Amino acid sequence: MTTAAPAVAHAPGGLPLLGHVHHMLTGPREFFTSLRDLGDLVTVRLGPMRAYVLNNPAHVHQILTKDVRKLDKGLAYEKSAPFLGNGLLNSTEPQHMTHRRIVQPAFHTRRIAAYADQMRETAEQRSAGWSDGATVEFDDEIHAYAVSVVCRALFSTDLGDTVAAEVEETFPVLLKGVARRIAMPFGPLEKLPTPGNRRFERARQRLDKALTDVIAAYQERGAKDGDLMALLLAARSHGEGCPGLTDQQVHDEAMALFLGGVETARDVLAWACHLISTHPQVQRRLAAEIDRVLGGRPVTHADLPELRYTHAVLTEVLRQYPPGWLLTRRTVTEVELGPHRIPAGSDVLFSLHALQHDPAVYPDPERFDPDRWTGGSAVPVPRISFLPFGAGNRGCIGEPFAWEEMTVFLAVVLARFSLHPLPGYRVRPSRSTMYAPKRVPLIVRDREADPTH
Known part of the structure; x- marks a missing residue:
């Protein structure tokens, strides 16, 4: 029966x-x-x-x-x-697996290691203009940092500057529009000339044109070995008998890299800096670890495995605020x-x-507790209950890049500054498909002048 x-x-x-x-x-x-x-x-x-x-x-x-x-x-x-x-984020099988094999070498350990210096230089450039006691809009600073990092990884030239400006301006509009279309999935409504639909379409056209123009200019200059665009262009299709990427697919894969490398890192780092500023004990432990590992010198790729508490902090942020x-x-x-x-x-x-907020798996799930991930927890977290980067062959191909991008930023910033919340301001999430904060204004203090550190 x-x-x-x-x-x-x-x-x-x-x-x-x-x-x-x-x-x-x-x-x-x-x-x-x-x-x-x-x-x-x-x-x-x-x-x-x-x-x-x-x-x-x-x-x-x-x-x-x-x-x-x-x-x-x-x-x-x-x-x-x-x-x-129809890049990696959107494609279905068998195209997804074919494209994944093409793009995978871009995220090999050796290539990821080579990006570390670019990431450090970019973080140093962003933070160089901060002064002791200044209020810094961290969401804007981190977004600019992430856009610059991805542009340098993609193009290795100043060509990405145009795309960077368009990404910074258009992505928030596009992601807000997608969130609204998911909540109200009525196809005909998306074609009405409403103010929201017009903003979405203008942003889409601007970003599409900027990226198309830059890829064309890059091809005219000639590809440079070592950047992601060279790898994508080398994988172009040359006819029916030669599987690879068409020009449109190169465009789509670059767009997917922007979404993954920019928005994910921006959201996680913005929440991380907010939480670090409101948890002084966590911040002191982070600063002590960075001082011990770096000893006053610039961070390198080789240092990342030693920044274990920094990794635990980012892991806990990913648990509480998974970007997608x-x-x-x-x-x-x-x-x-x-x-x-x-x-x-x-x-x-x-x-x-x-x-990732299930109290049966995470006791007191609303509490920010990086020690869940330091090995001191009595019950280890099941792998199936922590999926910020997905799982299986659909897991995020850029996860190693994101970890490096986030860890390097925190190491650069916290080596020099302590972070403090702006009195009277409450950080709130925005309405978007990504779990992003609206604003993260923080007061930065030079650690040498900060008596609490």
């Missing part, structure tokens, strides 16, 4: 016609966290569309690894395709998750924020 599958819970609080759109627009992370106690699988409505929300980390890990070929990327990627194109906090998929065939079967053609959502 076959046992019937348990009923799938339905999220409460839906409105006629709109469903749970209002929750997605006003408090999306809190909404998904509230669904966790309703069961492993919960359905929500985004207007007329029904989606399945996964709350069991084992099921999330299953669709990211074992069942990866049974699902496409889904709603978030579909809505971001107008500006991201909401991931989406769409089933290509029926998918079986425990006793449940999700039909083909279904939208699937899962919140890394909810998974």
